[in-house]
Amino acid sequence: MSLAEAVPAAAGGRQEAAATPRFRQTLRRQILLAVMAIDACCCLASAVVVIFNAREATRVEVGASLEMAEPLVRETIASFQRSAPEDISGLQFDLPGVRHVRISVHRPDGSLVSSREPMRPSAFSPAPAWFARLIESPLERQEIPVVADGELRGMVAIQGEPADEIAEVWEDMTSLAALLAAFNVLGLAAFALLLRRILSPLGALGRGLAALERGGSDQPLPVPHVQELAVLAERFNALAVALGEERDRNARLSHRMVFLQDDERRQIAAELHDELGPCLFGLQANLGLLKSGLSESGGLAAPAQERLATAIDISNRLQTLNRHLLRRLKPIALGEAPLGEVLSGLVAEFERRHPDHQFALLTAELRTGYGPVMDLTVYRAVQEGITNALKHAVCTTIEVRVEEQVVNGRAELAIQVIDDGVGVPAETTSGFGLLGLAERIQALRGRFRLRSVPAGAALEIFIPLSDAEEKRR
Incomplete structure (x- = not known):
């Protein structure tokens, strides 16, 4: 196993944690989004209720205007009929204070003679067409015949006109919507700041857990005033103390084990140096003397000489291996x-x-x-x-x-x-x-x-x- 192929076991847990996918949205953001969604639903429901009420109010208002205008129109027609005019172009309607009503005069063939437009307050702008379609109800229309000398001279049509009422509703709703939007923005901003303050202990808890993961947390978490978060902080502090004590205990035990291993290595190295080393040296010396003595006395047969040379080579290799083991167990210069x-x-x-x-x-x-x-x-x-x-x-x-x-x-x-x-x-x-x-x-x-x-x-x-x-x- 190499530097390029080995992954340290001590870093394995941290690498697995880093590989775990993290949530992209914070708890604070999720709560804010939930509150905004609820607020949007409430605003939508309020808009539906307002539109429904405005539709009903517009229908009632236009109906009341028609009921008010009809007797006045009939009275004007009756007065006109008594004068027995030849042409109905002189028929005029002056209905002060009557709104939401359009009065038009037609000849018997249906051609338009004149029309009285409804009164429109100049302060209101026309509502958009889509909003008008939401508010307006089916238009009511009444037709009153104009008869003079027993002859039909024309028709007077009375028709409801809710455009000005719808414009008022649109103006009121836009003003109310702007006011509610301003209050909602201010309320959500205040709620976000308050929520950030309330949830700040969770951030401290996350940083504390990260510190525990890295190996320790020296500072206890402050206990917040929120009961649920206070319980979490207290449990975390107790856990940090327990883990710290256990970590210290494990560290002392691990250090003791390492110390014992090193001490055992030193003892083995000492035995190899003091016991095996002299034996190998004596073996090499005796084999050398044996070889020298046999050479002086006339030598050995070829097979015996080969075995003697092999024994000398093995002793040399054992001596080299012993030195290598000594360096592996305890470097000679280390500590000196x-x-x-x-x-x-x-x-x-x-x-x-x-x-x-x-x-x-x-x-x-x-x-x-x-x-x-x-x-x-x-x-x-x-x-x-x-x-x-x-x-x-x-x-x-x-x-x-x-x-x-x-x-x-x-x-x-x-x-x-x-x-x-x-x-x-x-x-x-x-x-x-x-x-x-x-x-x-x-x-x-x-x-x-x-x-x-x-x-x-x-x-x-x-x-x-x-x-x-x-x-x-």
């Missing part, structure tokens, strides 16, 4: 020389074994050491990162950076292994090397991340120095 020099020696060893690759080590103001556990973790991180890059990244250049930095007021040690390979594939799994390294980083409350960069892949590890120093003490 400054950490920067130990890392430089590690990179130099990789350069010697892989001359076709270019290596670069950048260490900025590192301390002499950070304690046995921390120093070994840094050493293993660099070793594992370079090893994985060489195996699977298909790269030619590997750059290692180890430096102290300050993030959000907290000092931490940053370790980066960057290669110029193929990057991190979309679907990857973690190998044992990176899983073990991730466990060590987690025990030190560090962060472990593997990501693609424009030029390849980068393994990034960040370990808080305060926690490491506390564990060192």
